[in-house]
Amino acid sequence: MKTILLGMLAIPVALIAAGTAKAVANLEKATFAGGCFWCMEHPFDALPGVVSVTAGYTGGQKKNPTYEEVSAGGTGHAEAVQIVYDPSKTDYGKLLDVYWRNIDPTTKDRQFCDVGDQYRPAIFYNTEEQHRTALQSKAALEKGRPFKEPVVTGIVPAGEFYPAEEYHQHYYKKNPIRYRYYRNGCGRDRRLKDLWGNTAGGAE
Numbered sequence: 001m002k003t004i005l006l007g008m009l010a011i012p013v014a015l016i017a018a019g020t021a022k023a024v025a026n027l028e029k030a031t032f033a034g035g036c037f038w039c040m041e042h043p044f045d046a047l048p049g050v051v052s053v054t055a056g057y058t059g060g061q062k063k064n065p066t067y068e069e070v071s072a073g074g075t076g077h078a079e080a081v082q083i084v085y086d087p088s089k090t091d092y093g094k095l096l097d098v099y100w101r102n103i104d105p106t107t108k109d110r111q112f113c114d115v116g117d118q119y120r121p122a123i124f125y126n127t128e129e130q131h132r133t134a135l136q137s138k139a140a141l142e143k144g145r146p147f148k149e150p151v152v153t154g155i156v157p158a159g160e161f162y163p164a165e166e167y168h169q170h171y172y173k174k175n176p177i178r179y180r181y182y183r184n185g186c187g188r189d190r191r192l193k194d195l196w197g198n199t200a201g202g203a204e
Contacts, residue, residue: 027051028087030095031058031124031158033078034103035111038171039183040081043102043201045170049089054082055171056163058124059156067165073116080124082161092130096137099123101202104191105141106149113186124158131155147195 034040037055044053057065060076070077083095109117123138125131134155142151163169172179183189192200 026086026088027084028092029126030083030085030092030130031080031126031161032083032095032099033059033080033120033122033124034099035079035114035119035121035188036182036186037079037081037164037168038179039188040102041170042172043098044081044083044095047085047090047094047098049086051084051086053084053170054161054163055168056080056082056161058082058159058161059122063160064162067168070118073118075118077162078118078120078122079164080122080161082163092133093137096123096134098202100137100141101196101199102192103153104195105151105153106147106195108152112188112191120154122154122156124156126158131157146197 032040041053041055044050056079057070057075057077058080059078060070062069062075062077065075065077069075070079085095103121104111105121107121109115109120111119111121123134125134138151138153138155145151167174189200196202
């Protein structure tokens with residue numbers, strides 16, 4: 001009897017495990033650079049369907065770079081975020097909408113008060129489908145942009161993504177006062193409001 005019961009219990013456990021594996025297999029990732037990665041986590045954390053947001057470095061040549069190396073310049077890396085999401089609950093187009101409205105797409109090698117190619121805005125596509133969607137999204141933005149300056153944000157293939165040090169992960173939660181002080185001092189929200197008006201942030 002015990003053997004039969006154990007066998008019966010094993011069936012739903014196996015089904016749950018199979019369902020979990022399938023769900024994980026269906027997840028996708030998106031990679032965006034938008035200046036300081038502290039400021040790029042919360043907009044995506046707030047989206048339904050987003051499983052995780054990781055701050056890190058990508059787009060450069062140096063393997064396993066440190067924050068000090070990237071922030072000093074010369075590694076080729078940009079501060080970025082990598083988003084893992086469930087495409088059945090949110091799509092790449094929605095992520096792009098949120099991305100655009102959290103950056104200044106009119107500047108090439110800076111974002112707000114942070115200057116240098118390590119703060120460049122860029123969309124790092126992981127698939128050809130993402131590439132096409134990003135190009136279409138940028139073209140639509142250029143056609144209907146609410147500001148005069150051209151859109152100069154790059155769209156480039158994704159390379160190796162290196163997660164940043166743990167103390168950078170979800171900094172806005174760990175150090176909310178310091179985060180808010182930095183964000184306000186950098187003028188990020190003022191500039192976003194100037195660019196995007198009431199759609200700044202793009203999470204609605």
